[in-house]
């Protein structure tokens with residue numbers, strides 16, 4: 001298996017994890033098989049007893065999936081990685097394998113919608129309760145921690161307002177209280193941000209987003225220590241079953257090869273778009289960590305390699321103005337998905353955050369005039385021209 005700890009991230013993204021078969025294929029093969037054979041009854045017994053490493057059944061391991069796991073682990077600087085059927089099943093597996101009845105989570109308030117539903121509607125039924133803290137306010141996290149708190153959960157930058165959390169400070173707080181810090185690194189990916197190096201215990205991914213990069217497959221991953229992830233999370237997954245399909249693992253392997261290049265290109269275009277929006281007369285406010293006007297610009301420069309691909313902005317006017325900008329676009333995709341070569345545009349207040357009460361939405365700072373753009377890889381001039389169709393009319 002090719003694996004060199006000294007390689008740079010860009011090399012690991014292309015070379016780590018491929019164990020060439022005797023056929024000497026150049027691109028990674030897809031092992032489309034649900035089970036594996038043994039050379040003898042003795043070998044079967046040894047594998048089942050765990051005395052000998054090797055494949056048994058695809059719910060446990062699959063060589064294509066393992067290649068993806070090894071590659072992503074190398075990129076995140078993790079001892080272990082387990083791939084899952086989706087980002088949500090990565091979060092579910094982490095919570096159910098590392099917590100039990102009576103344990104408590106403190107999460108940032110502004111997290112992926114389904115994660116909130118998982119915490120508030122389903123984990124509570126297993127006696128695991130969640131409290132929420134303000135992303136950027138460490139005192140608010142400290143105040144929410146109780147003697148039952150086991151896990152701190154954060155997304156940074158947040159969706160859609162790109163609020164940052166100081167990962168190092170939060171890791172220190174977590175460890176002072178004997179808690180684990182879990183970071184959903186979906187928005188930055190290891191190409192821009194390495195939470196484990198900053199002290200986080202576990203990194204979660206929705207591979208569906210930037211790791212794929214072209215919106216083709218659903219998947220997720222959990223990265224961390226051999227003890228927590230290689231044993232605990234893996235043990236849950238091989239039993240419960242939301243594992244990654246080998247075809248999807250192959251798609252993500254291909255995605256990882258270009259991840260760094262893509263993240264830099266998404267970021268360069270996002271910065272240019274953010275600057276252009278900030279100067280546009282129809283715009284009230286722009287949210288982008290790469291802008292000097294972002295309240296945490298200094299932290300962003302320290303913690304992330306670039307600002308990332310997500311830009312949010314408030315237009316002058318209310319919901320109607322926001323909707324008119326979205327509806328005037330001819331090229332951009334009106335969809336809540338992100339991390340795609342295709343630029344997407346969303347009205348968070350009525351889609352991703354539509355299920356929140358007015359009060360919750362107010363608290364989260366999601367106004368009716370807010371628009372989110374996940375900047376893709378089309379020409380930035382064409383992206384600006386498409387947004388100008390609606391914005392120029394607002395004046």
Ligand SMILES: *Cc1c(COP(=O)(O)O)cnc(C)c1O
Nearest residue numbers: 086087088112184186206208219
């Ligand atoms: C999409 C997303 C998820 C969930 O991932 P799925 O692959 O859709 O299950 C979790 N966290 C963040 C930040 C996401 O954007």
